[in-house]
Amino acid sequence: MGTLRYAASRLLQALGLVLAVVVLNFVLVHAAPGDPVETIAGASGGMSPELMAQLRTQYGLDRSLPVQLGVYLGKVAQGDLGYSYFFNLPVTSMIAERVPATLLLVLSAVLLAFFVGTALGVLSSRRPNGLLSQFITVLSLVGFAAPVFWLGIMLVILLASVFPVLPVAGMRSIDSTGGGGFADMLDVAHHLVLPTLTLSLVYLAQYSRLARSSMLDVLGSDFIRTARAKGLADRVVLYKHALRNALLPVVTVLGLQFGNVLAGAILVETVFNWPGLGRLAFESVLRRDYPTILGVLLFSSIVVVVMNQLTDLCYRFIDPRIKTS
Amino acid sequence: MQLPPPQLPLLTRRTTLLSATLLAASNLLPLYAFAAEEPKRGGTLVIGSTQTPRHLNGAVQSGIATAMPSTQIFASPLRFDDKWNPQPYLAESWKLAEDGKSLTLKLRKDALFHDGKPVTSADVAFSIMAIKANHPFTTMMGPVEKVDTPDPYTAVIRMGVPHPAIVLAMSPALCPILPKHIYGDGQDLKNHPRNTTDVVGSGPFRVTEFKPAQRIVMERFDKFFLPNKPYLDKVIVNITPDMASLVLGLERGDVQMLPFATLPTDLKRFANDPRVSLTPKGYDGIGALNWLAFNTAKKPLSDVQVRKAIATAIDKNFIAKALMGGFATVSDGPLVANSPFAVPDLVRYPLDLKKAGEMLDAAGYKAGANGERFKLTIDYLPGADDQQKNVAEYIRGQLKKVGITVEVRASADFPAWAKRLASHDFDMSMDVVFNWGDPIIGVHRTYLSTNIKPIVWTNTQSYANPKVDELLNTAGGLIDPTQRKAYYATFQKIVTDELPIEFINQVPYHTITNKKVANVPTTIWGPLSPLDEVYIK
Numbered sequence: 113m114g115t116l117r118y119a120a121s122r123l124l125q126a127l128g129l130v131l132a133v134v135v136l137n138f139v140l141v142h143a144a145p146g147d148p149v150e151t152i153a154g155a156s157g158g159m160s161p162e163l164m165a166q167l168r169t170q171y172g173l174d175r176s177l178p179v180q181l182g183v184y185l186g187k188v189a190q191g192d193l194g195y196s197y198f199f200n201l202p203v204t205s206m207i208a209e210r211v212p213a214t215l216l217l218v219l220s221a222v223l224l225a226f227f228v229g230t231a232l233g234v235l236s237s238r239r240p241n242g243l244l245s246q247f248i249t250v251l252s253l254v255g256f257a258a259p260v261f262w263l264g265i266m267l268v269i270l271l272a273s274v275f276p277v278l279p280v281a282g283m284r285s286i287d288s289t290g291g292g293g294f295a296d297m298l299d300v301a302h303h304l305v306l307p308t309l310t311l312s313l314v315y316l317a318q319y320s321r322l323a324r325s326s327m328l329d330v331l332g333s334d335f336i337r338t339a340r341a342k343g344l345a346d347r348v349v350l351y352k353h354a355l356r357n358a359l360l361p362v363v364t365v366l367g368l369q370f371g372n373v374l375a376g377a378i379l380v381e382t383v384f385n386w387p388g389l390g391r392l393a394f395e396s397v398l399r400r401d402y403p404t405i406l407g408v409l410l411f412s413s414i415v416v417v418v419m420n421q422l423t424d425l426c427y428r429f430i431d432p433r434i435k436t437s
Numbered sequence: 438m439q440l441p442p443p444q445l446p447l448l449t450r451r452t453t454l455l456s457a458t459l460l461a462a463s464n465l466l467p468l469y470a471f472a473a474e475e476p477k478r479g480g481t482l483v484i485g486s487t488q489t490p491r492h493l494n495g496a497v498q499s500g501i502a503t504a505m506p507s508t509q510i511f512a513s514p515l516r517f518d519d520k521w522n523p524q525p526y527l528a529e530s531w532k533l534a535e536d537g538k539s540l541t542l543k544l545r546k547d548a549l550f551h552d553g554k555p556v557t558s559a560d561v562a563f564s565i566m567a568i569k570a571n572h573p574f575t576t577m578m579g580p581v582e583k584v585d586t587p588d589p590y591t592a593v594i595r596m597g598v599p600h601p602a603i604v605l606a607m608s609p610a611l612c613p614i615l616p617k618h619i620y621g622d623g624q625d626l627k628n629h630p631r632n633t634t635d636v637v638g639s640g641p642f643r644v645t646e647f648k649p650a651q652r653i654v655m656e657r658f659d660k661f662f663l664p665n666k667p668y669l670d671k672v673i674v675n676i677t678p679d680m681a682s683l684v685l686g687l688e689r690g691d692v693q694m695l696p697f698a699t700l701p702t703d704l705k706r707f708a709n710d711p712r713v714s715l716t717p718k719g720y721d722g723i724g725a726l727n728w729l730a731f732n733t734a735k736k737p738l739s740d741v742q743v744r745k746a747i748a749t750a751i752d753k754n755f756i757a758k759a760l761m762g763g764f765a766t767v768s769d770g771p772l773v774a775n776s777p778f779a780v781p782d783l784v785r786y787p788l789d790l791k792k793a794g795e796m797l798d799a800a801g802y803k804a805g806a807n808g809e810r811f812k813l814t815i816d817y818l819p820g821a822d823d824q825q826k827n828v829a830e831y832i833r834g835q836l837k838k839v840g841i842t843v844e845v846r847a848s849a850d851f852p853a854w855a856k857r858l859a860s861h862d863f864d865m866s867m868d869v870v871f872n873w874g875d876p877i878i879g880v881h882r883t884y885l886s887t888n889i890k891p892i893v894w895t896n897t898q899s900y901a902n903p904k905v906d907e908l909l910n911t912a913g914g915l916i917d918p919t920q921r922k923a924y925y926a927t928f929q930k931i932v933t934d935e936l937p938i939e940f941i942n943q944v945p946y947h948t949i950t951n952k953k954v955a956n957v958p959t960t961i962w963g964p965l966s967p968l969d970e971v972y973i974k
Binding site: 150159160198280282383385395 | 891
């Protein structure tokens, strides 16, 4: 079977998956008590019944749920995610405005977790029962077990209040005019430290555990013994022979875990007031802003599906042993 | 509780004329002539806010989230001081007709919109009709039939019935004057694109950046019609859903003003902080009451004796002093204590657990073998635990002592709670409701039997008393403030006697500011009024 045909069938599967995600999200979101018009009435400090009925008609909320779903699917098929009920802005432009912030946070967290996590894992695999290894194990267990929001709050208290070296929240200084110049980039980087650290700690712990066990696995195999037997330096054995092979499972997890990192970003963005997609999704749920919630979830599901498909496809090139079943 | 001012000085013909003339004259005097120091020009004020505005146009969107920026961007015909007296703003003088059916506004001739076009009576007429058609508070401009514009600087608001509330309805938070040349293009005003982008008003600050749910940046409007004002160069509203990070921001100096703060822990922390000032002033206009609402359509709460017994089992002083750290004041009636219409002659229910038990016995709800008389549920507004959840928990404990088993029902978020209230699916619920200045806007809605609706903040208590309906409907149209107050006095007596609501406390809103901020807004609308006089020392 050709790669092209394989890719096409995977694409079809992906489309079905995204459709299922949209329908499921639609049903779940509408199952939550209360509706967007009540939220708007709440934000207004009260509202007349006529106005509420008018808004419901305008948003199509007076129609039956299946009809609303049909209308929504029809629009999504044409690439129209609709307007936010709350802000009366196109959902696509709201998402587009917030993608860079989330991407910046997620990528820096993933990269930090990957590099530092792997490095810690490799270090601790050299002497699996040494003091350093024990320390890293404890550290990664704590990182793995602690809730993200708790970690975030603790880091804020430590590094923004007790030792006020880092900003409390936000992506830029309050009086920043943005602009993207060098000073602006420094400002954003300064604000990025705490959220990245918080989001990456959980994954850092995971990757270090994974890298450690994978390294131990590989270090026990025959070709390592052969390498050592032919007199190669310890460093070469470790980093050139063992690490390369040990990395495979870490890379796999990295690709597959992208969705989890996005989910973690919701919490971190909320704690740090980071203006990304996660915060938008969370606050839209509180506002029952259906089009925005569905838009963000649809976008995220597409990102996750694409990442997974890419991982799968890459595998076929990296490891020729993996063939279609 | 303090007595309210002896009379409302804004509505009789003579005082109106007199005050208008005096105020017009005083307007010529240099401002803050008596202030200890000269206000300083320049600087940026960062306001921390947990409230997310939908957009910036307060003419079609009520609520504090929009009002805070909207009152900076848009000017209104009048503004108010801290004693409910109207002051000239866009209108140099004004006159409510003797029959209460027309309000004549004489506009100043030098007011400009941010795009350079002059503010005329056509804009005023357009805005008032726009507010009538779109603003969620329908009773505010309801009686307005049309606005005549005999010349470019005179606007005459004509009403079908006498409507004294029209003067207060000219406030910055309620009556932003929109430029007709922008908003009069025939598009639906509630969804007008200019509510969000390139918003143009005639207020002291113009918008330079609006990022929904993130921040609003407003810069000084150099051609603002009041000379030398505003003093600030820039106002930034920094929106964060998390109060704790705003508090931290204030401590660090990133944020200079934090309005609508209620948490006793925050207030206590700042009360002794030499870097900040704290004031409870500036919240009379919105008049926020924290109360326990009874669903009077449901047994046993349909029995007024049961409601009275419950009230008798609650110690409001404990709530205000202990639960709210002494920052809140007890409330005993439907009007906020500083309202010109509030009266001290109310029916009160001092704590007496024994008496409460006897009242329940007398009402026919004897305690069963396990000491229980009946079960009730209590809901509360999520997200304001200090005012709502904690009080609900306290009430549960108190009512247990008199044999009522209460289940505190949590709601996941605002829409979930609003749904329960709107569908009248509750026994008792804690709630925060605003007076919004004139009783006709924020008070009538809770008690009129014609307003029993499946909507939050209507008469979801299902309270119906024809006498109360008549009193309110008459009071709404009385021009003479003394007479009007007399009607409201009877209303307050009846409502506190029949108790569809157990009033608990006034929400202890405070404005916390960095010591460097001078002229912190303490008028009746406080932070919901133009910040043109605020400056940084």
